[in-house]
Amino acid sequence: xxxxxxxxxxxxxxxxxxxxxxxxxxxxxxxxxxxxxxxxxxxxxxxxxxxxxxxxxxxxxxxxxxxxxxxxxxxxxxxxxxxxxxxxxxxxxxxxxxxxxxxxxxxxxxxxxxxxxxxxxxxxxxxxxxxxxxxxxxxxxxxxxxxxxxxxxxxxxxxxxxxxxxxxxxxxxxxxxxx
Amino acid sequence: xxxxxxxxxxxxxxxxxxxxxxxxxxxxxxxxxxxxxxxxxxxxxxxxxxxxxxxxxxxxxxxxxxxxxxxxxxxxxxxxxxxxxxxxxxxxxxxxxxxxxxxxxxxxxxxxxxxxxxxxxxxxxxxxxxxxxxxxxxxxxxxxxxxxxxxxxxxxxxxxxxxxxxxxxxxxxxxxxxx
DNA sequence: TATAATTTTCAGAAATTACTGAAACTTTAG
DNA sequence: CTAAAGTTTCAGTAATTTCTGAAAATTATA
Numbered sequence: 001x002x003x004x005x006x007x008x009x010x011x012x013x014x015x016x017x018x019x020x021x022x023x024x025x026x027x028x029x030x031x032x033x034x035x036x037x038x039x040x041x042x043x044x045x046x047x048x049x050x051x052x053x054x055x056x057x058x059x060x061x062x063x064x065x066x067x068x069x070x071x072x073x074x075x076x077x078x079x080x081x082x083x084x085x086x087x088x089x090x091x092x093x094x095x096x097x098x099x100x101x102x103x104x105x106x107x108x109x110x111x112x113x114x115x116x117x118x119x120x121x122x123x124x125x126x127x128x129x130x131x132x133x134x135x136x137x138x139x140x141x142x143x144x145x146x147x148x149x150x151x152x153x154x155x156x157x158x159x160x161x162x163x164x165x166x167x168x169x170x171x172x173x174x175x176x177x178x179x
Numbered sequence: 180x181x182x183x184x185x186x187x188x189x190x191x192x193x194x195x196x197x198x199x200x201x202x203x204x205x206x207x208x209x210x211x212x213x214x215x216x217x218x219x220x221x222x223x224x225x226x227x228x229x230x231x232x233x234x235x236x237x238x239x240x241x242x243x244x245x246x247x248x249x250x251x252x253x254x255x256x257x258x259x260x261x262x263x264x265x266x267x268x269x270x271x272x273x274x275x276x277x278x279x280x281x282x283x284x285x286x287x288x289x290x291x292x293x294x295x296x297x298x299x300x301x302x303x304x305x306x307x308x309x310x311x312x313x314x315x316x317x318x319x320x321x322x323x324x325x326x327x328x329x330x331x332x333x334x335x336x337x338x339x340x341x342x343x344x345x346x347x348x349x350x351x352x353x354x355x356x357x358x
Numbered sequence: 359t360a361t362a363a364t365t366t367t368c369a370g371a372a373a374t375t376a377c378t379g380a381a382a383c384t385t386t387a388g
Numbered sequence: 389c390t391a392a393a394g395t396t397t398c399a400g401t402a403a404t405t406t407c408t409g410a411a412a413a414t415t416a417t418a
């Protein structure tokens with residue numbers, strides 16, 4: 001690893017914990033994203049100075065996120081790994097995975113809670129707030145589904161829209177009102 | 180705490196770690212969101228069976244996120260706390276805070292790296308990938324800024340748009356092409 | 359100003375999470 | 389079938405994060 005690559009890999013490792021995977025998994029992914037050719041598990045372990053066992057577990061996790069792909073070189077017995085898809089694919093995967101971990105369980109608990117009728121005043125208030133949270137999380141889920149389904153180029157249009165969102169909403173409002 | 184409220188508070192605590200704050204901070208916030216009236220630090224500590232010191236630190240953090248507000252009752256020396264703003268405000272705060280923690284540092288590191296010219300083939304490849312990540316993160320930042328600035332009712336329109344986004348984009352495309 | 363009420367700080371304990379490395383397992387080649 | 393090459397597992401250890409509680413600091417009252 002050149003110093004340039006190393007600085008990125010190490011940084012991504014530190015960030016990793018904030019993005020939902022641990023330091024070494026973050027480093028491994030960064031390394032694979034940035035490297036020109038596929039790497040074997042041993043090469044990864046060596047480049048990052050971490051244990052072979054840890055690499056094995058990390059690769060398993062990255063594969064379960066479908067961020068990393070395993071394949072074989074003919075005449076070589078080792079497994080090789082490379083990062084999978086474009087950066088946009090990665091962003092979609094991370095979004096999806098985080099929704100599953102961070103949103104879905106809460107949504108389902110709140111649904112259960114709202115099935116019971118409130119026992120007193122303060123539970124009634126609580127249920128009101130929970131209903132708000134429920135609606136918000138449902139919208140987040142709907143959006144996230146929509147983004148999953150969207151083709152990369154449409155996604156890209158949407159992304160680049162940026163500060164144009166407001167205007168587009170105005171346009172939409174006008175069109176709706178005409179009907 | 181009634182069992183209903185307790186189950187939500189405890190769940191939110193577990194989730195907390197995934198949302199960027201620790202278990203007790205999550206519990207404290209959930210309790211305040213769901214409770215009808217403001218609570219003193221001691222009441223919080225007692226309800227959650229955690230130490231007074233921990234509550235003090237947690238409230239400080241929640242205040243720094245501007246999710247919780249402190250105030251005084253006349254003739255009472257204690258500080259009282261209540262959750263601040265609507266659920267939408269909370270979502271905005273969490274979004275903003277996470278962007279600061281998760282996106283901004285990476286963006287700034289990548290910018291630095293891209294200032295250096297690549298030393299060889301493989302660094303050139305690496306820089307290409309970093310450029311992609313850079314563009315993605317910039318778009319994320321732009322969007323997040325936009326969402327910060329957006330009024331709650333516009334935000335709500337956007338949210339509820341849900342699966343309509345695709346259609347709206349089509350409309351926008353047509354309008355743009357007419358020009 | 360003294361004292362009582364309350365909050366904050368922070369060193370160390372407890373809990374949690376991540377990592378290592380040796381042993382067990384799997385796969386392929388001869 | 390056996391040996392060699394490679395991978396995975398997991399118990400134990402290390403590192404990190406969170407929590408406690410007693411002491412220090414702050415604030416209000418008399």
